[in-house]
Amino acid sequence: VSDPIYDINKTYLENAEQGPFFSGVIPSRELSGQTYDFLGTKVNSRIGVFAGPLLNARWVKLAADLGYDTLVYKTIRSREHEGHPLPNIVYLDCPNPLDPGEKEPFLSRLDHTPQLESLAITNSFGMPSRSPAYLMKDIPEAENSLHRGQALIVSITGEDKQSFIEAALLAVRSGAKILEANFSCPNVSHAEGQLYLHSESCFQVAKAITGVIGERPLIVKVGAFCNAKDLLKVIIALKLAGVEAISGINTLPARPVPPLDLIRSSSGLCGAPIRSAGLEFISQARHILNHQGIPLTLIGGGGILLPEHFNEYFEAGADFAFTATGMMWNPLLAHHYHQMNPKRAYAHT
Numbered sequence: 509v510s511d512p513i514y515d516i517n518k519t520y521l522e523n524a525e526q527g528p529f530f531s532g533v534i535p536s537r538e539l540s541g542q543t544y545d546f547l548g549t550k551v552n553s554r555i556g557v558f559a560g561p562l563l564n565a566r567w568v569k570l571a572a573d574l575g576y577d578t579l580v581y582k583t584i585r586s587r588e589h590e591g592h593p594l595p596n597i598v599y600l601d602c603p604n605p606l607d608p609g610e611k612e613p614f615l616s617r618l619d620h621t622p623q624l625e626s627l628a629i630t631n632s633f634g635m636p637s638r639s640p641a642y643l644m645k646d647i648p649e650a651e652n653s654l655h656r657g658q659a660l661i662v663s664i665t666g667e668d669k670q671s672f673i674e675a676a677l678l679a680v681r682s683g684a685k686i687l688e689a690n691f692s693c694p695n696v697s698h699a700e701g702q703l704y705l706h707s708e709s710c711f712q713v714a715k716a717i718t719g720v721i722g723e724r725p726l727i728v729k730v731g732a733f734c735n736a737k738d739l740l741k742v743i744i745a746l747k748l749a750g751v752e753a754i755s756g757i758n759t760l761p762a763r764p765v766p767p768l769d770l771i772r773s774s775s776g777l778c779g780a781p782i783r784s785a786g787l788e789f790i791s792q793a794r795h796i797l798n799h800q801g802i803p804l805t806l807i808g809g810g811g812i813l814l815p816e817h818f819n820e821y822f823e824a825g826a827d828f829a830f831t832a833t834g835m836m837w838n839p840l841l842a843h844h845y846h847q848m849n850p851k852r853a854y855a856h857t
């Protein structure tokens with residue numbers, strides 16, 4: 509595994525200001541000429557970067573240059589927010605796939621980088637966010653760094669319905685053309701469980717956002733579901749609220765040993781061990797969408813570290829497939845994918 513483009517020993521702000529740490533050569537890209545409809549924008553391929561690795565316009569530019577075509581700007585809040593101190597990322601020993609039903613397993617920390625195939629990290633940032641003034645300057649720069657056939661999505665979050673609305677309005681004022689709401693965060697209505705697991709709260713918050721963003725498409729980001737019935741209810745709620753796409757999965761909770769610090773006993777696991785949970789989410793969601801005749805766009809990911817993993821997601825039913833950990837530790841992943849799949853067709857249309 510090469511050194512990641514994100515330095516895990518530096519703070520989030522140091523990475524934002526000094527990174528990305530990519531020392532390779534940007535490969536040239538030959539476009540196939542085929543395009544795909546991504547929520548109204550024509551894009552060159554069906555692969556992209558999840559919310560997380562793209563901290564600001566410079567990170568977006570690198571990902572765009574490297575051939576990732578649908579790029580999510582790291583989740584923003586309506587106000588500046590500092591986030592958690594170091595450590596924000598540690599390697600974990602988790603050789604087997606993690607079952608989302610398993611309650612926050614204890615996983616030993618590793619002090620070396622594992623092989624790419626078994627790369628597992630935990631990330632704990634507390635969703636930091638830059639000031640509105642910074643974002644209103646930086647998001648347009650990120651938009652300007654895209655190549656033809658690429659799309660930028662701005663991810664938002666909030667602590668309650670009102671702050672989701674304010675974050676959405678800030679994204680719109682910053683020029684966002686497509687928004688993603690991160691619902692894999694604490695439930696804003698009941699302070700209990702995660703928002704994405706409560707269909708009524710999903711409806712209320714999503715409807716509030718679609719009410720203020722005009723014609724711009726809204727994606728909702730979710731975590732893993734333990735049963736298909738809950739997923740069905742959430743899909744119906746999101747569709748009724750005017751959402752155009754569902755994206756998953758977010759990290760699975762795990763407990764690093766030793767813990768990150770005295771306050772953070774649990775944090776989100778990503779990389780190889782969550783791929784099977786991500787694929788299961790996509791299979792179930794695709795089944796529901798097809799069975800119910802619901803035309804939502806389906807974005808899948810979790811544990812995509814090698815080019816063939818994108819295709820596993822397409823075969824499971826994803827329309828688009830995104831990576832976070834894979835882009836950071838294997839930045840040429842998109843290039844290798846394009847070389848292997850010059851014209852990957854849609855499997856479901």
Ligand SMILES: Cc1cc2nc3c(=O)[nH]c(=O)nc-3n(C[C@H](O)[C@H](O)[C@H](O)COP(=O)(O)O)c2cc1C
Binds near residue numbers: 560561582811
């Ligand atoms: C460094 C890092 C930061 C992340 N930050 C966010 C975030 O701000 N918002 C969000 O919705 N998900 C965030 N995630 C979760 C990813 O979007 C993704 O759902 C998860 O990591 C699974 O994909 P992966 O296995 O390809 O990493 C982050 C992940 C990583 C690795």
